[in-house]
Amino acid sequence: MIGLGLRLAVAGGREAAARLVVVAAAVALGTGLLLATLAGINATKTQNLRYAWLNTGIAEYTTTPRAGVDPAWWLIRGDRFRGQELGRIDVAATGPAAPVPAGIPALPGPGEFYASPALHDLLRTVPADELGDRFPGREVGVIGDAALPSPDSLLVVVGQSPETLATQPFAQQVTAVLTTDPAGCMRCIIGLDNTMFTVSLSVIAAALIFPVLIFIGTATRLSAARREQRFAAMRLVGATPRQITVLATVESTVAAVAGTLLGFGVFFAARPGLAEIPFTGATFFPSDLVLTAVNVAAVAVGIPLGAAVAARLALRRVRISPLGVTRRATPKPPRAWRLIPLVAGVAELAYFVGRRPETTDGQTAAYLIGAVLMLAGLVLAGPWLTMRVARLVADRAQRPAALIAGRRLADDPMAAFRAVSGLVVALFVMTAASGAITSFVAERARPAGDSVAATSLTQAFWPERLAEGAEPPTVADIPAGLSAVPGVQAVLTVRENDRQVAQNMADPSGPGLISCADLARAPGFGSCPPGAQVVSVWQDLIGPRDPGVTPAETIWPASTVTDLDSRRLLSVVVQTDGSDAAKERVRTLLATMDPFGEPPASDAEHQASSTLTLVQFQRLADVVILASLPIAGCSLAVSVIAGLTDRKRPFSVLRLTGVRIRMLRSVVGLETAVPLLVVAAVAIGAGLLAASLFLRAQLDYPLHGLGAGYYAMVGGGLVASLGIIAATLPLLRRITGPETARNE
Template identity: 30%
Template sequence: MRTWARDLALGARFAAGGGREGWTRTVLTAVGVGLGVALLLLAAAVPPMMTVRDHKRVARDAMSSGYVAKPTDSTLLSAEADTTYHDKDITGILLQPDGPNAATPPGVTKLPAPGHMVVSPALHRLLDGSPLLRQRIPYTIDGAIGRAGLMGPAELYFYAGSDRLTARDAEYRNGNADRITGFGHRSNSAVMGPTFDLLLVIMLVVLLLPVGVFIATAVRLGGERRDRRLAALRLVGADNRMTRRIAAGEALFGSVLGLLVGGGLFFAGRQLASHVTIRGISAYPADMTPATTLAVLIVLAVPLTAVAVTMLSLRGTAIEPLGVVRQGVGRGRRVWWRLVIPVVGLVLLLPQFGHVHGDSNLNVYQTATGAVLMLIGVTAVLPWVVEQVVGRLRGGPVAWQLATRRLQLSSNAAARMVSGVTVAVAGAIALQMLFTAVDGDFVHETGGDPSRAQVMVDAPVANGAQARDFNQRIAATRGVRQAYGYVNADATQPDADRVRDGDFAYLPVVVGDCPTLRQMAQVSACSPGSVFIVPPADGMGDPGSARSYLRPGSRLDLNGPPQSAYVGTPRLWTIPRTARTAAPRTDPTGSLSWGLFATPQALDTSLLSSPTANSMVVLDPRQPEAVEYVRNTTAKLGIGVDVFTVHSTTQQNSYTQLRRGLFAGAALTMALIGASLLVMMLEQLRDRKKLLAVLVAFGTRRSALAWSVLWQTAIPVVLGLVLACAGGLGLGAALLAMTSRPFHPDWSGMAAMSAIGAAVVLGVTLLSMPPLWRLMRADGLRTE
């Protein structure tokens, strides 16, 4: 141990006291390692951040643990007032205390008075710059919601006081608000199942494995110069083992310095977290604290990785007192052990084939290990592929010959430089295949047709007159081309008032004009006064005895729907014998309705019990703010009005968050790839400073040298991308087999991922051109 400590300390002294060259090499290593460490710390901070967000969400949850019938001095009424503005979701809660001791939500010191509100800082800024939104949320701003009540600084949230709330009854009727005793009663986190867990595990592997590859590559920067220094140490008496330990000490010093740089970058970047929003996700700096266990693991793993990589890289290098034999042409690389790595990974995944579905349990560690080995196998095979290909390249222009000869002499360095890109692209291809295959589990067809209507509005109304006024105001809104307004209610059997067991017939009633009824049923001849009987289609359930009442001449009771016992006075109405039968038609929102369809001239809506006003809205495409005008109109119509845009598909929220996280993580990973590649490119150019200057002095064109650098990058990149496609397809096929999905390559996704990887490398190469031009000056011939 004393020998190891002495030699590691000596290596650290060489790294710290090697003059300008030594410090340049150490700084480059520290920057490369630091970028990776910063991203690892960020990844370690994500689970605690999501936990804090979830705790805050639960703490402000306004849903009570049960129905509260009677008001007390500590209860209050709560109603949702959510809206959307330019695709930004705004959460609003209306509050009305029952007494002086009513609880306040987190982040709020005092409940707002009626007509007043407290808002999040982000919503305050948005309201200041959006007069259209301010019309929709007209409450007077009294203050700001504190951090304890917000999941992130970019969240759009408000609490408003109201005096128009009435409590719903135990059957969730006859009111517009819930009576609650406080906040934070429940958590509605959904369990997504093994397929979701598989997506999460593979996403973490794909995003973090390139980081590990880059850290392992960064500690080997300046390898050629280091080996020449070690040869000088052999000349003054050091043996092979001592030189390896000294080299490990240099790498250890650079990695420790990289830990400090990475920690500094992370904590500096964390202060900017409140100003960054990625796909709707933001966080406070205090919430971005890495998990202690993961942080300790990173602090220990990075230096140990540096030492291990250095010792392994020197295993095949013969450092002698008069030179380094590694620069000679040795035997070719062996491929068999490189192929064993992905095979072992596949063997680990085999037991999971066909078992990731339903409520089965996913072996997270076995799956993650198998995926990691399959991706590492791609990087293990890459040096052998590069060596085999470049060894057969001959002839060509001067730039091509300079590039290919350099690759033939040091193909390992070229392969290391693009290994991170190869892993990232291979993992992204596999993950894209998995996402495409399992979309159906989380993304569902709604049946909606946005070409027929773009917005759906519905609201509970007291009577038919209010429903007519509601639909007329929607139709008169600016930007509305047409509004299909109708009234929806429920009827029941004519003797419902004498039924004692609560087994009532359920008969939907729709009242609307002829154009509206044509959107909901296959109506041919329709005129004012028409009535249609629309029987339920196959798959809509069995209405039981309701079918027997739905025929011409039958009597219905419009006082419905009754609950456990009949309430009120019967309102009997006879279906005209002229009523015709019509088949149901899917409406623009994707719903399929059945029941009694009537025009207003045939059925007075004032007879309906508990009616709901509905409107399917067609917007004017020439008015970009049309949907916002509709939302402003509905905000004036009262509490409980629902507005939603019509979409052909919908997806579960957790799945949406996962895809957003993938987007954010992929952006950070690609940024790390670009930055690390640039550091490695600059280090390689610095190593060849004298060679470049000599070539220019002998008359080589600078443009030829620039093209040679480009070719030196392009050839390994092309080979790496080809290998990444093959490895990604292999891992993707294994993941699809685990979820019992057929093999179906996503060719467009594969092309996109490859293009992104190639673009990153090309951009880094172009950024390295200015330093290359400076290195080709004549002062590069100086030596000491």
């Protein structure tokens, strides 16, 4: 029977060939997306390991004295260039046996530095006064890939003398380079939130399986009526139910195996492009997107096995009896027990609210099980919901088309829901992801600020960061050419305030002082009250404020201090026109005032750094949406076409009896649109509930309203689905002519 099944699959005429191609394409698309998701999980872990060495000096064991090892002074800081993070590590070897990080042959000496490939290219294309002047000396080499989290990483290792770094309060003597995964390092501050990425990507992988299997099952049912008749004829001549099952399974398994192999080809062909997607905030090396042996085995075995099960379920009717096809008895209506898995999934997620597992594996299992149960429950409950709504439509029908559609839906809700099940699953996944991420952004993100927050740079001088015995910079130390830089609009100095400020200042050490005469030169930072000469301000002239209130609307509290010349410099704030060239030239000049201090930055750049994780998870949501909707749309199109093809004879008979083609189109449209809209509403509600429970359990956050982008995506998806349905209706005229009834 296996040989016969293979012949029917590959040599069964144009119809069999078309079915084979469609199923193989469906499996290839789903397999490629699933492999990409699994590879993404592996890539985040690999990328995180290459962040490890940047945490050297933080973990205690890297500073433990070791025999035969010469300590090295180590100071790591963060800088910026045109919106990108730039990591700088100042090092100084105390002997020939000093520890050396991967990617460079030896520690650079004073006046030398190593640059990452991306930074190396910038240093040769960007004017020195914007970037190169920040690094003293000459470049002696390029940092290798082993030390780079991403091909686009901007990193520099700058050599200093031991005497210079020994006076810096935040420099550490290290005897080893850290190699521990940041996800498992308690004190590490540089790296990815590997736990959240693993949990999220695991849920995505599970979510993608459902649309793929639905698509396979839908494609398997192409020309199902004709195949059922063929299998029934075989039963009448003596074929057993088991033999028929083998034939149906072999046909679908052949297509699934071919599609799985093509899916691996799709993944490897798309891998270079996938590596360019910075969904962790940084791009990947293509070699990061690898598949483990377990991944390969699970997909290579699981997808064909799932296709075989889908085929068996899709064509199970011919196993009942040789006359099971011709009887066409109304199937039993679905029962309310189908709601149990959906309720169980909700209960499972609700259980972990306030009981979040401690480990990553525990969290992954907890949320994965709940998500899978809700997805499976949604698919199982769909036919029951469709039946209930169909009966309501039939009872209240005012037109023949609505009555016929309602009756047909109520008689076979399984077939009606099958056409829209892929899109329903996609809506659930999209809603849950968007709800969780939108709420995360609302809870964690600060307002983006306005023009001065994005265009002004602040160089703050922290006493605790000064070298031993060093005095803080004075106004005389401000670079003479700073005001002359093209694009600079104002240079303002903020002095230290040693008095507690009571008006709107929660932190007495935070505010500084500025003269009203200086502040008047930059009205975008606020104003003084009438009669004041000096006001208390935050060091960046922005500080914390209520959402919706711009710095220009701020009226700073007056100070009793009148003499500012004797006050130490707290910060220098430079207002620019917002151009990249102006900001980078200012940043480079300000860095010379305090070479080992905190690099100058704008308020908007600080916000961007703090919301990097939000950007990463938003990209994950985009991946879910872009992966799910195409599969669901293809599934809907194939399902509608398959339904029309299987019912062309009864439709042809109806046309012969005088039923107009317009009414038949209305019937087909209602049969697909009613379950689509009803179950879509349930899927959206279930997705919001899943997101709310996940947020409460994992982060203790409430669910916030979704943004306009979500509603546009959902509305566009539903409109596109209705468009797909409408696009298939012209087929009715072609397939329901008199010759169809005569030939059938």
